[in-house]
Amino acid sequence: MISLSIRTSLYPLCFCGFLFLCACRHDMMNEPRAKTFSQSEFFKDGASARPLPANVVPRGEAQVNDAFHIGMTNGVYVTQLPMQLTPKLLARGRERFEAICAECHGRTGDGNGMVVQRGFPVPPSYHLDRMRNAPLGHFFDVITNGYGAMFPYAAQVEPQDRWAIAAYIRALQLSQHANPNDLPPDVRNKLEAESK
Amino acid sequence: MAQIFSRNANVYARVTTFGIVVLICGVGWATNEVFWSPYTTYVDVPLTQPVPFSHKHHVAEDGIDCRYCHTSVEKSRFAGMPTSETCMHCHSQIFTDVPLLAPVRESLATNAPLKWNRVHDLPDYVYFDHSIHVAKGIGCSTCHGRVDQMPITWRVNTLYMKWCLDCHRHPQKFVRPPDKVFAMTWQPSQDRQLEPTQLVRQYHIDTSGRLTNCSTCHR
Known part of the structure; x- marks a missing residue:
């Protein structure tokens, strides 16, 4: 009799355990929809991400402004920024430069970044005369289309950021050829005091 | 009149009462352990990848920013x-013939993406x-x-x-x-x-x- 009562009390317990297992299905965790870069059995190439049809232009990214989008006007590199130069733009340029470019070009632009130290071909220093004399549009063009061993970075860096980087490269160039007389008097006095 | 309960009934009663408490606690504890273990959470479980990519090398030793990729x-x-082309930004020039990177080169050549396992x-x-x-x-x-x-x-x-x-x-x-x-x-x-x-x-x-x-x- 005792063993019978144990058995009857075990049934609800087993049933509860069974209910526990019911929650082990993952239907709602993995819904039949495509997540970013997930595999797909529907498309022949096995990817849920679809390639862009030929000649489509993302909304708002039509290349209508040559100076802004290709860094040239009438086939000649622009020499001026196609937007206003602001401290914010330069700061953005510095941030992007140090994230994307400094790996090879080095933080000061001397072409001795970490990847170069690992054996990548040495890029020219920004502080060479020919680089200092290069028109601004040239830097934009190189970021967009690559140059020599450098691959195009158009997919990684948006046009606005490419200009910010180009502007920051100019600032780097200036930093290595700065004239003390161009400094504000208080900064110059401080510098002179420190160098004595 | 015969006894309803046998001599051992007290022992059975104690053992079952105690046993059920232990069982319930034990099942609860075990479920909790499994629920929070790497078996369920995948915490600290390295996944096998088509290319054994090392963030340690690329981030700590090369200083590449997260946003580069x-x-x-x-x-x-x-x-x-990153696309396989992004890997090739560097690996077209360095470690160009390492067997470990063969899947990346093949991916670039055949235009078929690498199949990474989601971490x-x-x-x-x-x-x-x-x-x-x-x-x-x-x-x-x-x-x-x-x-x-x-x-x-x-x-x-x-x-x-x-x-x-x-x-x-x-x-x-x-x-x-x-x-x-x-x-x-x-x-x-x-x-x-x-x-x-x-x-x-x-x-x-x-x-x-x-x-x-x-x-x-x-x-």
Whole structure:
């Protein structure tokens, strides 16, 4: 009799355990929809991400402004920024430069970044005369289309950021050829005091 | 009159009473252990990948920024996976013939993407957006851990709701200054020139309780 009562009390317990297992299905965790870069059995190439049809232009990214989008006007590199130069733009340029470019070009632009130290071909220093004399549009063009061993970075860096980087490269160039007389008097006095 | 209970009935009663308590506690304990173990959470479990990519080498030893490869982390839900072409930015010139990189070269040649195994996979009923977290001062390493010390990538946090809510309830414990979001070595105790609550205000993080509404993440 005792063993019978144990058995009857075990049934609800087993049933509860069974209910526990019911929650082990993952239907709602993995819904039949495509997540970013997930595999797909529907498309022949096995990817849920679809390639862009030929000649489509993302909304708002039509290349209508040559100076802004290709860094040239009438086939000649622009020499001026196609937007206003602001401290914010330069700061953005510095941030992007140090994230994307400094790996090879080095933080000061001397072409001795970490990847170069690992054996990548040495890029020219920004502080060479020919680089200092290069028109601004040239830097934009190189970021967009690559140059020599450098691959195009158009997919990684948006046009606005490419200009910010180009502007920051100019600032780097200036930093290595700065004239003390161009400094504000208080900064110059401080510098002179420190160098004595 | 015969006895209803046998001589051993007291022992049976004690053993079963005690046994049921032990059983229930034991099942509860075991379930809890399994639920929080790497078997379920995949925390600290390195996944096999088509190419044994080392964040430790690329981030710590080469100093490559997170955004070099994860380009869309600041503007989209998805942080972005580098194309095989991105790998070739460097590997077209260095380590060009290493067998380990053969799948990458093949992927580039055949235009077929590499099939990486997802390290972080949220349930589909959770909405998550990288860009807003990055913009509001939540750093990479807060959720992904010290990726720069991982020779192969693993998950360091469960990504369970309890874990998410900890930050949604107390953002001031986790927010960083904007320039430290991508810094791997940043610790909450460091760099407190700005008080955390001040940072929360500066980022306009809503502390009215809206961050813990169900529909914030389950939409």
